[in-house]
Amino acid sequence: MPLLQMKNVDINYRMKKNEVKAVRDFTLDINERDIVGIIGESGSGKSTLAHGLMRILPRNGYMKASEIKLNNKDILNISDEEFRELRWIEMSIVFQKAMSALSPVHKIFDQMYDTILAHKPQVSRNEAEEKLSKLLEIVNLPKKTLNMYPHELSGGMMQRVMISLGLIFNPKLVILDEVTTALDVITQGQLLDEIKRLVNEFKLTVMMITHDVGVVNEVCTKIAILYAGELLEYGNVKDIIFEPFNPYTQALVESHPDLNPEGSTLKGIPGILPDLINPPESCIFYDRCKYRKDICKNGKPELQDYKGRKVKCFRVGELHG
Amino acid sequence: MDKNILEVKNLKKYFPVRKMGKKQYVKAVDDLNFSIREGEIFGVLGESGCGKSTLGRVINRLDFEQSGDITFLNNVISGKSYKSDKNFRKKMQMIFQNPYDSFDPKMLIYKSIELPMKINDVNSDAGSRINEIVETMNKAKLTPAESLLTRYPHELSGGQLQRISIIRSMLLKPKFIIADECVSMLDVSVRAGVLNLLLTFQEELNSAMLFITHDISVATYICNRIMVLYAGKIMEIAESKDILDNPLHPYTRALVSYSPIISKEEKKRFRITGEVVTPIDPPPGCRFASRCPMAKDICKKEEPILKEIGKNRKAACHFV
Numbered sequence: 001m002p003l004l005q006m007k008n009v010d011i012n013y014r015m016k017k018n019e020v021k022a023v024r025d026f027t028l029d030i031n032e033r034d035i036v037g038i039i040g041e042s043g044s045g046k047s048t049l050a051h052g053l054m055r056i057l058p059r060n061g062y063m064k065a066s067e068i069k070l071n072n073k074d075i076l077n078i079s080d081e082e083f084r085e086l087r088w089i090e091m092s093i094v095f096q097k098a099m100s101a102l103s104p105v106h107k108i109f110d111q112m113y114d115t116i117l118a119h120k121p122q123v124s125r126n127e128a129e130e131k132l133s134k135l136l137e138i139v140n141l142p143k144k145t146l147n148m149y150p151h152e153l154s155g156g157m158m159q160r161v162m163i164s165l166g167l168i169f170n171p172k173l174v175i176l177d178e179v180t181t182a183l184d185v186i187t188q189g190q191l192l193d194e195i196k197r198l199v200n201e202f203k204l205t206v207m208m209i210t211h212d213v214g215v216v217n218e219v220c221t222k223i224a225i226l227y228a229g230e231l232l233e234y235g236n237v238k239d240i241i242f243e244p245f246n247p248y249t250q251a252l253v254e255s256h257p258d259l260n261p262e263g264s265t266l267k268g269i270p271g272i273l274p275d276l277i278n279p280p281e282s283c284i285f286y287d288r289c290k291y292r293k294d295i296c297k298n299g300k301p302e303l304q305d306y307k308g309r310k311v312k313c314f315r316v317g318e319l320h321g
Numbered sequence: 322m323d324k325n326i327l328e329v330k331n332l333k334k335y336f337p338v339r340k341m342g343k344k345q346y347v348k349a350v351d352d353l354n355f356s357i358r359e360g361e362i363f364g365v366l367g368e369s370g371c372g373k374s375t376l377g378r379v380i381n382r383l384d385f386e387q388s389g390d391i392t393f394l395n396n397v398i399s400g401k402s403y404k405s406d407k408n409f410r411k412k413m414q415m416i417f418q419n420p421y422d423s424f425d426p427k428m429l430i431y432k433s434i435e436l437p438m439k440i441n442d443v444n445s446d447a448g449s450r451i452n453e454i455v456e457t458m459n460k461a462k463l464t465p466a467e468s469l470l471t472r473y474p475h476e477l478s479g480g481q482l483q484r485i486s487i488i489r490s491m492l493l494k495p496k497f498i499i500a501d502e503c504v505s506m507l508d509v510s511v512r513a514g515v516l517n518l519l520l521t522f523q524e525e526l527n528s529a530m531l532f533i534t535h536d537i538s539v540a541t542y543i544c545n546r547i548m549v550l551y552a553g554k555i556m557e558i559a560e561s562k563d564i565l566d567n568p569l570h571p572y573t574r575a576l577v578s579y580s581p582i583i584s585k586e587e588k589k590r591f592r593i594t595g596e597v598v599t600p601i602d603p604p605p606g607c608r609f610a611s612r613c614p615m616a617k618d619i620c621k622k623e624e625p626i627l628k629e630i631g632k633n634r635k636a637a638c639h640f641v
Contacts, residue, residue, distance in 0.1 A: 156596075184369055186593065188581070211508065218581050252510060256538070258538050258584065259583055266513040266517060269511075270462075
């Protein structure tokens with residue numbers, strides 16, 4: 001049973017004269033206990049999608065969809081007040097910049113207790129302290145962290161605090177928005193190990209937003225490839241990384257030094273992102289695709305089920321038959 | 322490839338800090354010894370705070386060493402400032418991480434490229450300078466060159482601007498290039514183009530390069546040899562393939578095992594704990610001892626020297 005069902009999600013940003021269509025027609029079901037890596041380069045709409053799901057878009061952003069369900073419950077057509085009741089309790093989000101997500105002038109405990117009070121005002125200070133020390137222990141932080149200020153912690157420790165904050169109410173779905181991007185290699189590796197352990201311990205479903213295929217390869221079970229606001233491919237991580245079907249996925253994977261055959265030149269993707277104010281009527285990758293043909297110009301390809309994954313490409317049957 | 326273009330001996334760079342009224346030093350770069358051959362791409366790999374950028378800045382005389390010798394093209398350059406030495410600047414060029422910071426935002430692109438050529442007398446005549454710029458832009462597939470050149474930096478994408486900043490350096494035909502994290506803020510698909518451009522020019526001019534990065538995948542793709550730094554000290558120097566496939570030093574082993582390198586085989590972590598030691602008056606012994614799973618008593622007392630291990634290979638560890 002899918003935990004999160006998204007159907008035809010569109011997210012736009014209003015500008016002075018026009019609108020940027022950041023996410024278009026995004027349809028995806030995320031099953032329970034899946035760890036889904038959402039991969040995309042800058043401007044692909046991956047963070048916009050996460051913010052839209054949490055209803056924390058900036059003021060000029062708005063979301064349309066035909067359906068969004070969490071645990072079979074409609075979360076699209078409910079009021080902000082109703083949404084507040086399930087935010088952080090059923091789904092939470094962890095941001096990239098822990099440094100700016102935490103207040104520099106309050107102790108860690110006060111900030112975490114604040115989050116608890118915002119959702120469950122009846123919890124007492126002592127109860128909270130007990131709960132939080134246990135939680136910090138789980139993410140391998142000493143209990144004294146509660147009495148510290150953010151500047152006393154290292155980047156990795158701060159990100160652990162943020163993750164434990166996201167787990168306070170044991171939510172079903174956790175969105176990790178580039179959580180390891182700002183960290184050093186070893187700290188990143190250690191945190192990824194931790195995330196893998198927590199996912200099992202808390203029986204989490206995770207949406208992990210990142211630009212790094214290597215990170216997805218380490219922790220995720222599924223991967224979704226986002227390009228210029230559209231979902232182009234979705235399936236098992238290893239299948240897609242080692243045998244991509246969509247031309248963009250293929251080009252992306254070939255740009256990665258690890259996956260480049262030894263001795264050959266690294267291929268990039270020539271060209272630039274399409275205009276998101278007036279997105280093209282054709283396949284979104286048409287301009288930069290090396291397999292393009294005339295059929296690709298006419299209309300948009302559907303996201304179709306193909307060999308156990310979802311692919312958006314007119315020529316997939318022909319190229320990978 | 323046999324002649325050394327750059328030799329660094331006992332290079333130290335300390336930054337003074339005052340703590341509780343006591344004068345102490347951040348030992349950003351501490352006693353480095355290495356040399357770079359002609360035409361070689363030499364990678365400096367390390368995490369934040371390991372001193373890799375400081376090293377680049379000291380070599381390029383943007384910062385000055387505490388002590389030690391740097392020999393560049395058989396001239397001792399340490400102890401001098403080279404603030405107005407055109408000849409030196411022309412031979413050694415630097416490419417920075419953020420191209421938006423390394424271009425004057427109020428200057429048209431072609432002016433930004435032309436000015437260093439004019440100052441360094443690459444081409445005396447303005448018309449032929451422009452011709453050369455356009456030609457190089459076309460070669461780098463930055464087209465239409467004329468339209469790109471008459472824009473301002475904010476009108477270009479990060480990848481385009483970084484490629485232009487490489488062109489700007491390369492038009493001076495430098496003998497030595499220092500690239501400081503020059504692709505770390507770019508998307509993967511753009512990164513490839515920038516790296517390839519760097520390689521094309523480097524091959525054409527046969528210049529040597531100091532490539533500073535934190536990304537082991539990029540380092541092994543582009544570099545001939547890699548030097549691994551940790552808290553201001555050299556841990557290991559080896560050919561890139563050896564660093565990736567057969568790291569010897571415990572720190573390198575940890576670094577490789579924790580990197581999100583994509584491969585079909587499952588890899589095992591070489592587990593370490595703790596955080597990087599503070600570079601402010603660090604304890605005696607090996608800098609990595611407090612986190613090293615192989616550490617014995619000797620590691621905390623005696624500092625390991627960088628010793629030769631096999632061909633083209635050095636490591637600083639008591640147990641290698």
